Structures are given as structure tokens and as C-alpha cells.
Amino acid sequence: MAVNDRPGGMTALSVLNGFFALGVGGTTIQRFVASYELMAKMDGSGRFGRRRGQYFQSLLDEGLTPLDLQILGVMGLIATIFLLVSIWGILKQSNLLGRWLGTIGGVALACFSVFSILWLPDSFLRGSGLSIARQMFFPVFLIFMLHVIFRRDFLNNRQNS
Amino acid sequence: MMHHPARHIGHHAMMMMTHSMRSGAGVAFIFLTIIIGLSLANLTVTPVELEMITVEELQDSSAKFIGVALATATLRASGGDDNSDSLTSRMETGDLVDLGMWARYLVVENPMLLSITVLLLGVVLPLLLPLGSFTVISGDVQHRTVRYLLPRTTRSSILLGRWLGSLILSWALILFLISSVVIYLSIMIPSESLEDLIPWGGRCFLALFFLTIPYVSLGILCSATFSAPMVALLAAIGATVGIPLLSLSLQEAWEPLGNLLYLLPWGYSHQLLSPSMENFFEASAYCLGHAALFLTLALLKFRRADL
Amino acid sequence: MNTKTHSIHIEGLEHRFGDKVALSDINWQLPEKGIVGLVGPNGAGKTTLFSLIAGFLRVQRGKIGILGADSPNHPSLVGRMGVMPQDAIFAKDISIFDQLLFLMKLDGINGTRAENRALEIMKRVGLEKEIHRGASILSHGMGKRLGVAQALLGSPEIVLLDEPTAGLDPANARQIREFMREVGKNALVIVSSHNLLELQDLIDEVGVIVAGKLVASGTVEEVTQRDRRFEVTFGVPVTPEMLVQVDQLDGVQSANYDGFQMSIDLDASGENGLNQALLELQQKLVDLGTPAYELREGASLEQAYLKLTSDTQHTSEEG
Numbered sequence: 001m002a003v004n005d006r007p008g009g010m011t012a013l014s015v016l017n018g019f020f021a022l023g024v025g026g027t028t029i030q031r032f033v034a035s036y037e038l039m040a041k042m043d044g045s046g047r048f049g050r051r052r053g054q055y056f057q058s059l060l061d062e063g064l065t066p067l068d069l070q071i072l073g074v075m076g077l078i079a080t081i082f083l084l085v086s087i088w089g090i091l092k093q094s095n096l097l098g099r100w101l102g103t104i105g106g107v108a109l110a111c112f113s114v115f116s117i118l119w120l121p122d123s124f125l126r127g128s129g130l131s132i133a134r135q136m137f138f139p140v141f142l143i144f145m146l147h148v149i150f151r152r153d154f155l156n157n158r159q160n161s
Numbered sequence: 162m163m164h165h166p167a168r169h170i171g172h173h174a175m176m177m178m179t180h181s182m183r184s185g186a187g188v189a190f191i192f193l194t195i196i197i198g199l200s201l202a203n204l205t206v207t208p209v210e211l212e213m214i215t216v217e218e219l220q221d222s223s224a225k226f227i228g229v230a231l232a233t234a235t236l237r238a239s240g241g242d243d244n245s246d247s248l249t250s251r252m253e254t255g256d257l258v259d260l261g262m263w264a265r266y267l268v269v270e271n272p273m274l275l276s277i278t279v280l281l282l283g284v285v286l287p288l289l290l291p292l293g294s295f296t297v298i299s300g301d302v303q304h305r306t307v308r309y310l311l312p313r314t315t316r317s318s319i320l321l322g323r324w325l326g327s328l329i330l331s332w333a334l335i336l337f338l339i340s341s342v343v344i345y346l347s348i349m350i351p352s353e354s355l356e357d358l359i360p361w362g363g364r365c366f367l368a369l370f371f372l373t374i375p376y377v378s379l380g381i382l383c384s385a386t387f388s389a390p391m392v393a394l395l396a397a398i399g400a401t402v403g404i405p406l407l408s409l410s411l412q413e414a415w416e417p418l419g420n421l422l423y424l425l426p427w428g429y430s431h432q433l434l435s436p437s438m439e440n441f442f443e444a445s446a447y448c449l450g451h452a453a454l455f456l457t458l459a460l461l462k463f464r465r466a467d468l
Numbered sequence: 469m470n471t472k473t474h475s476i477h478i479e480g481l482e483h484r485f486g487d488k489v490a491l492s493d494i495n496w497q498l499p500e501k502g503i504v505g506l507v508g509p510n511g512a513g514k515t516t517l518f519s520l521i522a523g524f525l526r527v528q529r530g531k532i533g534i535l536g537a538d539s540p541n542h543p544s545l546v547g548r549m550g551v552m553p554q555d556a557i558f559a560k561d562i563s564i565f566d567q568l569l570f571l572m573k574l575d576g577i578n579g580t581r582a583e584n585r586a587l588e589i590m591k592r593v594g595l596e597k598e599i600h601r602g603a604s605i606l607s608h609g610m611g612k613r614l615g616v617a618q619a620l621l622g623s624p625e626i627v628l629l630d631e632p633t634a635g636l637d638p639a640n641a642r643q644i645r646e647f648m649r650e651v652g653k654n655a656l657v658i659v660s661s662h663n664l665l666e667l668q669d670l671i672d673e674v675g676v677i678v679a680g681k682l683v684a685s686g687t688v689e690e691v692t693q694r695d696r697r698f699e700v701t702f703g704v705p706v707t708p709e710m711l712v713q714v715d716q717l718d719g720v721q722s723a724n725y726d727g728f729q730m731s732i733d734l735d736a737s738g739e740n741g742l743n744q745a746l747l748e749l750q751q752k753l754v755d756l757g758t759p760a761y762e763l764r765e766g767a768s769l770e771q772a773y774l775k776l777t778s779d780t781q782h783t784s785e786e787g
Contacts, residue, residue: 130199141195305557309553312522
């Protein structure tokens with residue numbers, strides 16, 4: 001008798017959650033660091049090399065504010081935390097921790113990607129918008145899997161436990 | 162009780178798709194296909210979107226690259242019946258002009274970014290498709306789950322139903338990929354209009370639609386031949402990669418051996434994006450022929466197997 | 469081929485795995501209804517025979533006619549057989565309920581009818597609480613019960629159950645036996661088991677397979693007619709002298725004792741069969757002044773089985 005009856009797809013989904021949580025977590029740190037550097041550039045307290053200084057000036061010229069980066073950072077942080085917690089929830093087939101926290105994590109990740117495309121200048125994104133649209137696929141996929149394919153597994157597990 | 166083969170095939174196809182969405186291998190296949198597909202599109206779009214290169218420059222370099230690739234593929238296909246220097250002779254007969262037209266058709270007359278993405282997909286998809294079909298038969302044979310089905314249905318229905326389910330899933334992923342790229346290009350790249358993108362997207366989908374059939378059938382053949390899923394996967398990917406490599410290296414020793422390339426659609430699949438509809442239909446027919454061959458072999462193997 | 473009175477007709481069946489002969493020269497005819505037991509030592513070929521009848525293995529030599537079809541894989545047999553394979557496992561990634569619904573869909577049963585039937589059959593085998601779980605959570609015994617349940621989902625005319633009660637607790641084993649009895653009224657149930665005492669009470673016919681050969685087949689009466697074991701209880705402890713006296717009788721093959729009880733194997737193959745042997749035994753006991761307080765038939769099938777298997781093994785060793 002196995003310890004659990006979790007479908008293999010759920011395990012795969014939780015691994016992908018971990019992968020994307022780490023990815024968005026790294027980007028979130030970048031956003032916060034950049035926002036403080038941008039603030040330092042604005043009030044002239046920071047010390048930057050010539051090229052980096054020019055780079056931050058160009059971001060400011062394009063209308064990017066530290067607040068934009070901080071809002072994105074908060075979205076990224078929510079996505080990271082919720083995706084990480086939902087790994088455990090999905091593995092345990094918990095309706096609240098797996099399905100719903102995973103959903104919130106997915107929505108936060110989608111918002112993070114969409115607002116990054118909308119707010120950040122191309123030079124900051126360092127890539128095509130399609131690479132961010134590619135990131136959009138995962139949250140949509142995650143929410144679809146949690147609410148369509150594995151919905152009954154979460155609900156039945158709640159009844160059984 | 163009446164046995165309805167068509168209905169059973171439909172039931173097996175549906176069950177196969179449901180199972181794919183719920184299994185680890187299925188989720189990995191769906192995710193990898195979409196992510197790799199979008200990454201290829203990203204690779205194509207990024208230089209234009211970030212204005213690292215102008216559309217005209219990319220058209221020019223792509224036309225040259227595609228022209229050389231088409232010349233290599235087309236000339237080697239007909240090189241066996243011409244002992245003289247084939248490139249020179251084809252230049253003299255003016256055939257290379259057609260190839261130039263073909264390259265122009267792909268990058269000038271039709272949305273270039275979509276064409277390049279689909280050409281790249283045409284190379285990568287054959288390697289991804291076995292991921293969606295390697296466990297289709299072998300998984301159930303290994304765990305003997307198939308024994309619950311055998312008293313209720315025929316072996317042919319199981320195999321054909323699962324083949325159809327794999328195909329529909331693969332087509333759905335390709336449709337999703339092409340639609341995403343079309344929508345993205347129409348919004349983000351001003352030079353690509355939706356009026357041009359939609360019909361060309363349809364044509365590209367058709368090309369990949371036909372290309373998918375033989376490779377999924379090959380995956381099913383490997384799955385029906387080897388009861389260990391990992392062996393089936395290795396066999397399918399090994400054949401897909403190994404046959405072109407083998408044919409190219411053996412061709413050096415003796416030119417007719419280069420025809421080994423035609424064991425799989427590698428030798429003609431580029432014709433699926435040919436400006437000539439006649440060539441497209443011919444390549445589609447070859448794809449169907451290859452699929453029929455693989456599927457027949459899989460059926461023979463599965464119907465005679467001890468399960 | 470007589471397909472009117474026999475639902476399964478096996479003729480000259482032989483099967484090999486490489487060089488190893490798993491079955492040889494099997495000829496067996498099975499009735500349309502009732503419960504038939506298939507017994508034999510481990511590795512005798514029971515599961516191979518099951519797998520051939522079920523169509524899992526291809527027939528290499530000989531014929532298996534089933535319900536008028538000349539091959540176990542004939543399309544006309546689809547949905548007419550229910551099989552519980554010994555070592556198959558349900559798919560891991562789909563719930564038991566969805567898998568049962570799928571199997572019924574193949575049987576042509578859909579919608580609410582299918583859902584009700586799945587619930588009903590899972591209740592019958594005591595697994596209704598697990599119906600929405602994955603099969604990987606089931607214990608060995610639960611897996612057996614699920615295997616029986618899926619075999620009986622539709623309305624099969626032939627049911628093959630490979631060791632259905634092995635590993636089950638007594639209550640569940642009894643539940644499965646009752647289920648088999650019920651199904652056996654309208655269908656042919658072929659069941660293999662090592663529990664011969666259980667089979668003796670359950671089956672109408674039996675086939676004994678040893679080293680790939682069907683060494684005996686027929687009704688339980690026919691197979692056990694030569695060797696009938698009786699348990700005799702006395703009012704006084706059995707003495708060695710009593711045992712010697714009983715053992716000397718013509719109709720007695722062997723005798724053992726323990727306390728107030730004596731186990732006697734009678735040879736029922738004489739001219740007047742079992743009656744004559746029993747009469748002689750009872751007369752002797754009266755003559756000895758130790759009449760039987762109770763005389764009941766013991767595990768005759770087990771006795772016959774042990775004799776048949778040891779005879780076959782001796783023959784093959786001599787050969």
C-alpha cells in the first residue's frame with residue numbers, strides 16, 4: 001500500500017511550482033534592489049559607476065519610479081511565498097494550502113508578469129515581451145490544473161481526511 | 162452485447178487524454194512543449210522587438226539562411242541521380258531560383274517571424290512528441306493494467322484510441338502555440354498585421370498538423386514494441402535523432418545510403434511549407450504514408466503480443 | 469465443437485515460454501454455468517491457462533473455443549467475460565471511480581446507471597469508502613476485492629478469478645465466496661485457489677493441473693470418488709491396536725489417530741464403491757466394541773489433490 005494516492009501530475013505540478021517560485025523569487029530580489037538603487041540615484045546618495053549611473057538615469061527618464069519596482073516586488077514576494085507553501089499543500093492534496101494558495105500564487109505570478117510588461121522599459125526587461133508572456137503560461141496552466149484536472153482530488157481528499 | 166469499434170476508439174482517446182493531463186509524464190510533455198515552443202518564438206522575435214536588428218536586415222539574413230538550408234535539403238534529395246557537381250548543374254538549370262523564391266515566400270510574402278518560429282518548431286517537435294506517447298501502451302503493459310481492458314475491448318481499439326488521443330493532445334498544444342505567437346505578433350510587432358498572420362498561421366498549423374502524425378505514430382510503435390516505458394522513450398528519440406545523423410555520415414561513404422533519411426519524414430518535411438500546394442499535398446501524403454506504416458507495424462506487434 | 473452445452477472448449481492446448489513447457493496437451497470442457505475450481509501447485513500452469521482463456525497470451529498450439537468463438541480474442545467475446553488477473557494493478561493517476569466508469573463505458577453502460585452500479589459493486593466488496601481514492605492506496609486484500617468487483621461490473625457470461633480470496637481476512641473471503649455463488653447461478657465462474665477446503669464447499673467442478681498437465685477434471689464427486697477421507701469420533705481414546713485393525717481393512721488406504729479421533733482415507737474405487745468401504749468400516753468398529761459417535765466426510769478434495777500431485781510427480785521423476 002502506498003503512503004498516498006496522489007496522481008503523478010500533481011507531483012510534477014508541485015515541482016514546477018518550486019521551479020517558478022525560485023525564479024520569481026530571484027527576480028523579486030532584483031526588483032527591490034533596483035528600487036533602492038533608483039531611490040539612491042534620485043536623491044544623489046548612491047555611488048554608481050559611469051555606465052550603471054547612465055543606465056539608472058535612462059530608467060528614470062523613461063518614467064520608471066522606485067514605487068513601481070516596489071509594487072512589482074510585493075507582487076513577486078506574494079507569488080514566491082504562496083507558490084512555495086502550495087508545494088507542500090499540493091503534495092498533501094490539501095484543498096486550502098494546495099489548491100487555493102496555489103491559485104493565489106498563480107494570480108500573483110500572472111500579475112507580476114503582466115505589470116512587468118506594462119510598467120518596465122524594454123531596457124530593464126532585457127528581453128522580448130514574449131519571454132514574459134511565456135512566464136504567463138505557467139500561472140494559467142497552474143490554475144487550470146488545480147481547478148479543472150485535479151479539483152476532485154482536492155475535494156475528495158478533504159472528505160476522506 | 163454489441164461491440165462498437167469507433168465508439169471504443171473514442172472512449173480510449175478520451176481516457177488517454179485525461180490520463181495524460183494527470184500523469185507526471187503528461188504534465189511534463191505539455192509544459193515542455195509549450196515552454197520550448199514559446200522560447201523558440203522568443204528567440205526569433207527578440208532581436209526585432211528590441212530593435213537590435215531591423216525587419217529588413219532580418220529578412221535579408223533569414224532569406225539567405227533559409228535559402229541555404231532549403232538548397233541543402235532539396236539538392237541532397239535529388240543528388241543521387243546526378244553524378245556531376247549537383248549544385249553547379251542545378252544553378253545552370255535555374256532550379257536555385259525556385260529555392261530563392263521559396264525563401265522569399267517564407268520571409269517576405271508571409272509573416273517572417275511566424276515562418277521562422279514554425280521552421281524551428283519543425284526541427285524541435287519531432288524530439289518532443291515522443292514524450293507524449295512513450296507511455297501510451299508500454300506503461301499499461303508493464304503494470305499489466307491493460308489486462309483489465311482486454312476482456313472489454315479489442316487490442317486494435319486500445320491502440321488506435323490511444324494514438325488518436327495522443328494526436329489530439331499534440332495538435333491542441335501546437336494550436337495553442339501558434340495562436341499565442343500570432344496574437345503576440347499582431348499586438349507587439351507593428352510590421353505584422355493580423356490579416357496576414359491569420360491565414361499564414363492556419364497554413365503553418367496545417368504543416369505541423371501533418372508533421373505530428375508520423376512522429377506520434379513512431380512513438381506509439383516504440384511504446385507497443387518495448388514494455389519498459391524508458392526504453393520506448395529512448396528508442397523513439399534515438400530513432401528520431403539517430404536516423405538523420407546516421408544517414409548523413411553513411412552518405413559520405415556511399416551516397417545512396419543517404420536515403421536512409423527517408424525512414425522518417427526528415428527528408429521531405431520542409432516541403433510542408435512549400436509555396437507550391439502540390440508539393441505541400443505530396444509531403445502531407447508522405448506524412449500520412451509514414452504514419453500508416455508505423456501504425457500498421459504497431460498494430461501487428463500489439464495484436465500478437467503476450468500481455 | 470459442442471458449443472451448446474459447453475461455454476469453454478479446450479483442445480490439445482500447449483504453451484511454452486522459451487524452452488520451458490508451461491502447459492501440454494490440455495483438453496477440457498467447461499459448462500455454461502456454475503463454479504469451476506482450478507487447482508494445482510505453484511508454477512503448475514494455472515495462471516498461464518487463465519491468461520490463455522482470457523486472451524492475455526496468444527495461443528501457440530491447440531484450440532480454445534469460448535461461447536461459440538474459435539479464439540479468446542474474437543471480437544464477439546468483447547464484454548462477455550469478466551477477468552480478475554492475479555498481478556495487474558489499476559492505473560495510479562486516475563481515481564478508482566473514474567476507472568470503473570470507464571470500464572463500464574466500454575461495456576456500454578453510461579451515466580447515472582454506471583455510477584449507481586459502480587457504487588453498488590464497491591459496497592458488495594466493502595470498498596465504498598475508497599471509491600474516490602487512487603488505487604495505489606489500497607492494501608493487497610483491498611486490491612483483490614477491487615479486482616473481483618471490476619470483473620463482475622457488467623453482466624459477464626464467463627468470469628475468471630485468479631486466487632480471489634488469497635490474502636483476504638475470513639469475513640471478506642466469505643463475502644467474496646457468497647458473491648461468487650450468486651454469480652455462478654447465471655454464469656460460469658472459474659476460480660483458482662490454494663484453499664481446497666474453501667473450494668470444496670464452493671465449486672461444482674474441478675480441474676487439477678500439475679506440471680502443465682490437466683491430471684483430473686470433472687465434478688468434485690468424480691474427482692474425489694477414489695479417495696474419500698472420513699473423520700471418525702469415538703467415545704473412548706483411540707488405541708494403536710484399533711488403528712492396526714482398521715488399517716487392515718480392504719477399503720482403507722491409510723488411517724491416523726489423535727485423541728478421540730481417527731482420520732481414515734477410504735478407497736472408493738472398489739466394486740461397490742464408497743458404500744461398501746463405509747459398511748466394512750462401520751462393521752469393524754462395531755466388532756471392536758468401539759462404535760463411531762460421529763462419522764463425517766473430511767477434506768476429500770485436498771486428499772485427492774495431494775494424491776494426484778504426488779502421483780504425477782512420481783511419474784515424472786520415474787519418466
